[in-house]
Amino acid sequence: MNLSDKKATLNIDGKAPIELPVYTGSIGPEVLDIRKLYGQSDMFTFDPGFMSTAACESAITYIDGDKGELLYRGYPIEQLAVNCDYLEVCYLLLNGELPNAQQKAEFEYSINHHNLVHEQMHFFLRGFRRDAHPMAILTGLVGAMSAFYHDSTDISNPHHREISAIRLIAKMPTLVAMAYKYSCGEPYVYPRNGLSYSGNFLRQMFATPCEDYQVNEVVERAFDRILTLHADHEQNASTSTVRLCGSSGTNPFAAIAAGVACLWGPAHGGANEACLNMLENIQANGGIAKVGEFMEKVKDKNSGVRLMGFGHRVYKNYDPRAKLMQETCKEVLTALGLENDPLFKLAMELERIALEDQYFVDRKLYPNVDFYSGIVQRAIGIPTQLFTAIFALARTVGWIAQWNEMLSDANYKIGRPRQLYVGSARRDVPSLDKR
Known part of the structure; x- marks a missing residue:
């Protein structure tokens, strides 16, 4: 962000005027910097729902609600959905640029060779009731990954963050498909590296040991588009949850599990x-x-x-x-x-x-x-109960990109919202016989 020539002056009765810096982004509204407001005025701002508060600076996604505009790294969503597949969009969100042919091939290879989950995850899954909601299962499975892949949980290490991103993007389709197969009592279907990201997931969902699943190209393309359209959406509730959870320094799997839990709500992913x-x-x-x-x-x-x-x-x-x-x-x-x-x-x-x-x-x-x-x-053929889990599958790359961006920000601090207290202000605890 860039410091503007403008200044905002806040006048509070009985106190000296307070000057608030104004910053501009590449596009979008200007913002007032209120980081020193409490120290200078002994006052907080009050913004339920954070409708007028920018909690971070980001270069990943931009929304102009009045124009009906959505940009991923500056590219209009309409163009990306038509001209790119989901893994190209993943690469864009993670790295800031669309991949060339070699970069795309290397990225796809990395994803395809990390799509298996540890076999012991199958035993973990059996602890759930068969009729458990898929989002309950997915929240548990994603959080449990930190116990299986603890070799990549040092968030201060860029390589650890990169391999965690690859693992989460690669394994999330497998986890969602496993949750579905478990709920309907069918055996799990292992991924097949020769298929596309979307084609692989559809096969894991609908193939059985008795009959393989032939991927319909139109359906495959449609599902890939669904993933692309949901890949990121600026600082929404679940993304903000991932950032807030991740700001404590927790491992990436725990942070993404928090995002899955938030997405479950009917006002968001449901x-x-x-x-x-x-x-x-x-x-x-x-x-x-x-x-x-x-x-x-x-x-x-x-x-x-x-x-x-x-x-x-x-x-x-x-x-x-x-x-x-x-x-x-x-x-x-x-x-x-x-x-x-x-x-x-x-x-x-x-x-x-x-x-x-x-x-x-x-x-x-x-x-x-x-x-x-x-x-x-x-x-x-996807059951209604699984819709939100599909959303989580699509949004994982956005969560990871936002989490990684936050950790790379020199200004990042643990999140700590303040409050307007409206409860009792009692000072003395009455003795037991007077209560």
């Missing part, structure tokens, strides 16, 4: 699962003929009916990922002979009303990426 459940509920209660009635209930604040998959905490315009996901949805349904899928038609009708009805237009409730990604995953 949104696509909630969206598909909404569509299925509408379908079960009258289908497309009842969409108009459903949307009227959404407008009634007293109805308790929520519209999932529309609007976004950051985007105040169309989510740039949603358009790509809609196109992918059409491609997958056509390739699988599901053009007349009732949920997709229902989703299109919901979108049409939301884009035309003034109530939704005024509130800028445009479809987000979750609106169509659930339909795509459902068509592929």
Whole structure:
């Protein structure tokens, strides 16, 4: 960041004016530096949800919510999703530049030769109930990796951080597939190095000892796009959790496990699962003929009916990922002979009303990426309960890139938010007979 010629002056009754430095980034809003505010004024700032607070400087991802713009290392997401595969995007997020042919081949080799997990992880997995939620299993498995791969947990060593990044990106598909196979009582399928990252995961999900899985190129490309669109998203709740957890100096596996746990929430990674459940509920209660009635209930604040998959905490315009996901949805349904899928038609009708009805237009409730990604995953055969685990699989590279960037920052400190205390200010503890 660069120091601006501007200065902000804070005047507090009875105290000398305080000058706050102003910094500028390469793009985006300017920021006030309040690091010395408490020392100079004996006051904190109050910002629930951190809506107006920049907790770090980052060169990885940029979002302009008003324009509906998402950049990875300066590249528009629309271009990356069309022109690059997921592992190229991983390399970009980790290293700052897209790989050349040799770099891509070396990176793919590293990933493919770290995708196995220790055999004892299988025994660890058996400790879970068969009906455990996949995110509960994934949180445990990722955290447990620190016990199996403790040879790469010295966070002060750049090589350790690099090999941990490779291991997490490579092994996360295997862990997610293992969680799925365990839940349905099928044997685990080992990865096959001759396949792509996405193709390998699909085979691990759906192959059995009785019948191998032939990867459909359209489905493979669609799944790869899902991963790319979810790879990173600036300082969201789970990324901030990884940074905060990692700021204590904990090992990378523990930090990423914390991100997985945070992502589990329905307001974050669970949104696509909630969206598909909404569509299925509408379908079960009258289908497309009842969409108009459903949307009227959404407008009634007293109805308790929520519209999932529309609007976004950051985007105040169309989510740039949603358009790509809609196109992918059409491609997958056509390739699988599901053009007349009732949920997709229902989703299109919901979108049409939301884009035309003034109530939704005024509130800028445009479809987000979750609106169509659930339909795509459902068509592929991925069970609804696994959607958030797929999100975690995609986001792992973003978490690792952000964690590594934080550790490389000379200004990094352990996170320690402050509070506005509103509790009791008692000073004397009453004796026992007076309580």
